[in-house]
Amino acid sequence: MALMRAPRAIPFLMALALVLPAWRNSQAQAALLMEEPFGFFGFLNPTGHDAIYFQRICAETPVKLRRCAPGEDGAVITRYQGIAHYDWIAMPLLPYLYAVESSSEVPARADRKAVTGLRDKYREAHLASLGKEVPRGGTIKRGWSQFVGVAYDRRIYAFRFATTEEQDDALIAQMNAGENRSRFNLLYRNCADFNRGVLNFYFPRTFERSILPDAGVTTPRQVTYKLLRYARKHPETQLAVFDIRQVPGNRNRSRSNKSIVQALITSGYVVPLAFLSPYIAGGVIIDYLVWGRYPLGLKHPQVLTPENMGPLTVFGSEPSPLSASVGAPL
Template sequence: MFEARRRKGESLLSPNSSSHLTPVASIRISFERRLAAALFSFALACLFACLICSRAYGDVGVVLDESLDTSVARITGSGHSAVYLSRICPETPVKLRLCHPGEQGSVISNYTTLGEDQPFEWNIVPLSVYLYGVEDARYRPMFGSQKIKRILEERYREKHLSPYCASESCMTSNKAEWREMVGASLSRSIYVFVAGTTVEQDLALIAQFNSLPNENHFNGVTRNCADFTRRVINTYFPGATGPEYINDFGMTSPKAIARSFTHYALRHPELRFRVLHVAQVPGTIKRSSECRNGAEQLYRSKKLLIPMLIFANYELPVFIASYALTGRFNPEHQFEKHPAVAAAEVEHQVRLAKSENDKAHVEQLEAVEGQERAEVVGTSDEWKKYRKAFDSFVEEAVREEIIPERGYLNRFFKYLDEGDTPLVDSNGALWMQLPDRGGTSQAGLSASNILASDSDSQLAYELFLARTERVLKSPKHSRETMVEFKEDWALLQYVRMKSTVSVANTAMPAAGTRSTLMPAGGILNPH
């Protein structure tokens, strides 16, 4: 059982205190609310500007989902492969059409079994549903848990999948893999390797997929998710993707498709190639791990390397040599090199300048290229400065008794997840009921409502502190972009200011209440 921080009296920013505000205070609150809304809107625009193109410029992308610590993935580490389509949207989960103005595109994929009433080979879902589990990213969850993912899965099933998912097994089984296409970024980090397309190419794909039978013939060796992605991409660009049979022991892996497509796109600068990165949402779900091909998994995994040394000591050097010579491919490095269209265009100009032996122009272009990349990815010094500044925020929060100690931030998501099951509104926004001195209050857990006037402002500050702590501690492949982080940082500063005002204008907690979101037994010792 949890109790959120509560103090006597009302904050200046409390929704029920407006009648007692001076005109200056009212103006300030109005400004702060507009600021918060503007920051969220700008952050959202930055995130989707890289993904959404105009009708004149469409995109197709190889989606590389990181590996989960479940089932066969524990052994293979291969991850999952899907396809992003910026100009194609779902008419239904099993039928394609061109997107209408304002729509975000979609992701199409297949799995071992989608678990639906008919054995479909593939489903297609809106991009935001795939990433965040909601149709509009403004309502995306601010932290991830299995509870939240399950709620969003059920909401999607009821709204969009019910004609195809009426059986008991489809509705209730965790093995029904249509669930993997709802809120994927709650479970893992995602890379998207993107290239430009024409309307004619998109129409050809729509005609092909809408006319052919959508029947599942999944085979882990010859018709897996990577083979499906290969089929779609090669419809756009024949021969653009292919397997690496030696490194993957005769199969096609998601990483091989991403690697071959990257090499193809870089040979064709007119495709406006770039790599996008969507980090796993901070929360209680175990962090995903980087994808590996077969030989790489043998090389890096102690669980497999030791048995291979014993039972296949002659073959092992061959696989290791193959990986070292032909199999190296790091998605994060590709993202850092090609994070935006502008950087890709400058890179092409650098190659042209080098071919003309124009050293002065090369130096100028490389400086611009570095700046373009740094704006998206960030530099080591920049991340270091944010870590130092965040340390001062945490020290202040402990000093002001907003949180008991820094270790509390590491346990915050667990405490939150152990509370009541969140509620979801018609838009997909999440709310949690919190005990409050014999009554209840509510806290928004989505981007659209976490700073709402009727949402608990103290929990919002703790949530932003915990999110920022997680991001700054994460390795690069699990860390959001600098563009996204700067917007999170601006929001953290906003809720910090709001929390400071609240603390300064309220009394001590009433007897029997707690100052933080924690179990009734007190602070848990870290394990």
């Protein structure tokens, strides 16, 4: 009987072989980029920065999105404060990380003069549409240099998740149709709030604002923790974690991302706060111990290099979802 039924299965298997590649092509991936704090501002506010990379979404201009063409590596989208009065900026992946358009141009080490030269060259060629009045930025007040060659300033962890064609197209339409005018507020409309909204677009009602910890302020570590927690309950998210190392030579090594209450404790700010009000200081400590530690469980994530961005830019690349890169707390 089995031998008689076998020929009937052949058309089904042939159809399945045709359908599976089409289904796979409808999938893509994105990644939450948790970027470590650096410099003097990073000392004052060690929460860091975050952004979202999309494999299928590309930047037609820094403020207009489109579908990627074959061979393009996608774009990074994030919110900054007062960049030509725009609320969000989109940048191709390699220029965002390394201020160049080809992986062969990325230096193994770059001093401050070399990094400035790479950034200036890219800005002159591709960012004229933002206007000449946009400041470069410096130690305190940031400018366009903070989204060109990010990896020269800090280490970045990429938390990759799967997306669908329909989701990506809907996000492109929504962001292109919306009013892209600056809404930045450090406490309640910061970069992490922007990414919280984008992630809610893909995973509705998952990334709500938390009253505790941090008095309702959203931080990159908090958003990352919620993505990890969601992915562990939903394997279809296909989460994988990667490490994009800081290119040496331009700055001292960046520091790990912290929640606000963690920063108050580890920096020692809680000590003078205890003299002003022991109750407030005690509340900060309890806030941290009960709610604010946000263990991310990173253990030896795969390191991505300029020559090997495939796991981030090609859907289905190794490692497998929630691999051994998720382990001990960071």
